[in-house]
Amino acid sequence: MSRLLLSGARIVCPYTSIDSTGDVLIEDGRVAAVCIGKSLDVDQAESVDCKGLVLSPAFVDVHVHLREPGEEHKETIASGASAALAGGFTTICAMPNTNPAIDNSRLVRWVIDRANGTGIRVLPIGAITIARQGKVPVDYEAMVKAGAVAFSDDGSPVMNSRMMRLALLYSRTLGVPISSHCEDTELSAKGCMHDGAVSARLGLPGIPASAEEAMIYRDLSLAAETGGHIHIAHVSTSGGVEAIRHAKKIGVRVTAEATPHHFTFTDEWVAGWRDSSTDRCLSISAYDTNAKVNPPLRSREHVEAVIDGLVDGTIDAIATDHAPHSVLEKDCPFEEAAFGISGLETALPLSLELVRTGRISMMKMVSLLTISPAKAFGIDHWGIEEGRDANLVLFDPNLKWTVTPSALLSKGKNTPLIGRQVMGRVLMTISGNKRYVREELKAKWKQH
Template sequence: MKVLLQAATIYNPQSELHLQQQNILVENGNIAYIGPDAKEADTVIATDGLCVSAGWLDMHAYTGEPGLEYKEDLESMAAAAAAGGFTEVVVLPNTEPVIQTKSAINFIKTKGHSLPVTLLPAAAITVEAAGKDLTEMIDLYQAGAVAFSDGSHPLQGADVMLKALQYLQTFNGLLMNRAEHTRLTENGQMHEGEASTRLGMKGIPALAEEMIVTRDLQLLGYAGGKLHFSLVSTAAAIEAIRKAKADGLQVTCDVASYQTAFTDESIEPFDTNYKVKPPFRAEADAVAIKEGLADGTIDAVVSAHTPQDVESKKLEFDLAEFGITNLETAFAVANTTMGLPVETLVEKLAVNPRKILGREEVSIAVGEPANLTLFQPDVIWEPTINKSKSKSYNSPFFGKPLKGKVVGTIHKGQLVLNDSF
């Protein structure tokens, strides 16, 4: 199969072709030609404002398979990911059973062989993601785990965090933790502030995130190792990470692409599609996130894709589950709300995630395998429920205009053109 990308602007900072407009021919899964000449092809993609970058990698997504396939299975997750421009996705371990054995890792990898998206399993740090006994992390790493995280269950015990950091150093493994002091957030529904008081909802204080960030950074300084914070959301947490980086600690972090789309004052009250964890914070936190993205403190932007079935969301606000389905809209939401140049946003979607995970850099060059995302950063569109690829529809972005549309992906010899929107 031959695919020609006609007059595509290349986003590839490591290449001399960066920001150049070229024709790109992909043949049998490899890049066969880059230059000004027209080439014969089975499929020609020629659309105004076409851009191409290394395939995007999402570091934070949940699936329902195994055990919760009614929320999302691996096939629907891969379809949603490709529609959103992702060619690789880190699958968090909060399934039933938890991803904590070599057979579970192999299950994810095997299921992903035929899919247009590479599934990268993250294994649990502790047994059943319960925060107590460590899993057999060396075996899991050798089986193919790309990182270690308890996912939606933030590590609470300082002793467990310390042991995990020390253990992971035997193979230079990455520990990912979402910073939340769960005793401080128990029964919390939204950001603790004037809005939560006015609405009569139990708040989730910024302090709960900041305390764990401070603790984990102290443990990192003591034990060494590599630590990644998932879904940072507060100004103080970002400032602590900024200082730790300046001090030379091996710490990185990411933010959900939707985190600056709303504040606690701007969400639609009692609409459970706005119920996320960490919650939409105050305006000052949103400003701090944008500053952290601009100065490099925040390394990556992630989907935080959390599919929930109707029965989990169509409830009273305090009974509904947390989360947004966001693989298909992650780029557009970030491009619309974060105020980043396209070049910087692509770096946080395609380049930095691979650096953090220690994966090989993807180059746009003749002879290289085609691992590409095709997109139009200036196109305005509206996502709709009836065209979504995900099994779940828990999103506040349906019917809202967004800037930046994915055209498709080329990966593993498969071309996926985005007809979902």
């Protein structure tokens, strides 16, 4: 990349509080000029007509499952990075529930080295306990020195309260968050979807909201006592949102994330195709395993509470919990299917739903995908500023497209959106000297 002029875009940058039309010049992978309200006159540069498009800092995802090492049939670091770029993300945090688990400094360095050349930053999250078994703590200090940005046993809750307390004490000392998968497995038992009217109608064992909320209460209490930084992953219940809201008011060091599927889909999606105007299922003959996720898709009241948490700042960030699986792990009876939704490439259109319905502004949405998750995890990230490395995403908020397996770069095609039309798509992601460009943008490309 030499010189690239992005002209006439709506620039939305929470770092500089800019929301205005302007031009941005990229030169040798850096932002050379930002011009608001008028055009830049540039010779000998490629240019893109960005009228009607939004230009923002590239997105940050603090919750991604890359599956490597050990489950490369589901995803690899390389394929996950490609999906991230296609979704507008240039920084992703890789969860440690791999095989073997990322539970030592050697594997932390291995993930970082493996990501070299992908065009994005892959920041490892280390396991809280050896092999994620909840029994023996890892060497937290050595793993932070190796590059771990947080710790989590995600996919397996830390049931041992003493172990979680120890992790939070290290969190206070080392200055990194503990990302908690909040689930009381005694309460969730063999449940496979939200415990409510839909699960009763479908005859499927349910996971009550209390299974998540009980652990959120515990972790908030431990964080208050230790002074450690607890990060509540994939918040999905009204009680959980309210508990976090109260904890923030009394000064507990807590941050939280919500996934696009938890603030967009309800448990009705488990039943198959839905009426988009009412969110009611049209048939209960198809038990959609692509809608099976942990924590489960909840009822409408919980979804509304999660949205309220995003609106008022109780929930700090949007994170995808990208969880790719192979076809065989989803093409089976619902109770036997793996939990997880592939989400990197559909996060933008689902998040834009909140903007279109007037729940949040475009600036707020971009903040939830950029500056807020970066701050929550203490990750170096920056806006659209002269002299900075180009770390940008250009998207069309009104472009409609159909989600198909072939349209997704991730190996994981497991999303309940397959076959459905969504609105909003990333057209280009720039990460330094690397850029991902979608075919639809090439018609707007000019050479001067």
